[in-house]
Amino acid sequence: MNSAIDRVEAMLDPNRVGRDPERVHGYIDVLAPEGARPTGLSNAMMHVPALAAVYEKAWRPAFTRLFSLGGTGTLSLQDVLIEDLATRGDQRILDVACGPGLYTKPLSRRLTGDGIAVGLDVSDPMLRRAVRDNSGDRVAYVRGSALDLPFGDGTFDTVACLAALYLIPAPRIAVREICRVTRSGGRVALFTSLETPLTSVLGSATAERVSGFRWFGRDEITGWLRDEGMVDVKQTVSGQGQFVTARRAQAPQAGG
Numbered sequence: 001m002n003s004a005i006d007r008v009e010a011m012l013d014p015n016r017v018g019r020d021p022e023r024v025h026g027y028i029d030v031l032a033p034e035g036a037r038p039t040g041l042s043n044a045m046m047h048v049p050a051l052a053a054v055y056e057k058a059w060r061p062a063f064t065r066l067f068s069l070g071g072t073g074t075l076s077l078q079d080v081l082i083e084d085l086a087t088r089g090d091q092r093i094l095d096v097a098c099g100p101g102l103y104t105k106p107l108s109r110r111l112t113g114d115g116i117a118v119g120l121d122v123s124d125p126m127l128r129r130a131v132r133d134n135s136g137d138r139v140a141y142v143r144g145s146a147l148d149l150p151f152g153d154g155t156f157d158t159v160a161c162l163a164a165l166y167l168i169p170a171p172r173i174a175v176r177e178i179c180r181v182t183r184s185g186g187r188v189a190l191f192t193s194l195e196t197p198l199t200s201v202l203g204s205a206t207a208e209r210v211s212g213f214r215w216f217g218r219d220e221i222t223g224w225l226r227d228e229g230m231v232d233v234k235q236t237v238s239g240q241g242q243f244v245t246a247r248r249a250q251a252p253q254a255g256g
């Protein structure tokens with residue numbers, strides 16, 4: 001079997017990469033230089049090597065607890081979700097905005113055969129950390145943008161995007177891209193922020209503009225998924241966070 005990085009390189013859609021794929025620091029970079037600039041303070045922080053170094057062990061658990069205020073345990077809901085998404089067999093799983101790969105590797109743990117979990121992110125410090133801390137036989141990392149995923153339509157069985165849509169500058173486009181690369185019958189799982197009475201105190205329009213951090217309305221993400229033709233859309237709310245899962249509708253049988 002070829003290495004995971006060879007296999008992910010073969011999965012790239014040449015018409016959707018911003019430059020010739022280049023292997024750097026153990027991951028594949030397909031991002032054109034102009035696609036690399038972070039927007040907003042929260043996104044810029046994700047490019048700071050010191051934050052990437054403490055992200056998995058300290059930053060993410062603390063942040064997730066903040067999300068849980070007034071709700072049930074977001075951390076445990078997340079564990080249940082990862083357990084459910086970590087499917088057995090020859091599956092292709094994409095972790096969009098994977099950060100240091102803290103969920104990419106667990107998502108790969110039951111894969112066999114040609115199964116692969118691909119982590120994609122724009123941040124070089126995050127990806128270097130991912131390669132260092134969360135590599136595996138069926139794990140590979142790509143530097144690319146959620147706004148223009150470098151894969152063809154229907155490439156993946158499962159696509160996750162956790163704790164990232166709220167700082168991606170055009171989240172509606174990211175959701176469209178996530179749905180596009182999911183095969184028919186495949187699954188999408190999102191964890192993101194939710195507007196609540198507490199966040200409307202914290203999150204004025206000015207604060208959102210400066211921080212680049214956004215709170216989504218109750219029906220915003222679920223509505224976008226339905227607009228993309230996704231079915232079985234389910235939302236679980238916990239504090240200021242929401243988990244949303246959906247399925248891409250099965251394509252009609254030819255001649256049926």
Ligand SMILES: C[S@@+](CC[C@H](N)C(=O)[O-])C[C@H]1O[C@@H](n2cnc3c(N)ncnc32)[C@H](O)[C@@H]1O
Pocket residue numbers: 043046047060096097098099100102103120121122123126144145146147161162163164167168169
């Ligand atoms: C808060 S971290 C989330 C990491 C991980 N998914 C998790 O659940 O902890 C958000 C990540 O989104 C990435 N990101 C922001 N904008 C992106 C974009 N346009 N495309 C891909 N990744 C992006 C950042 O670099 C950062 O690593």
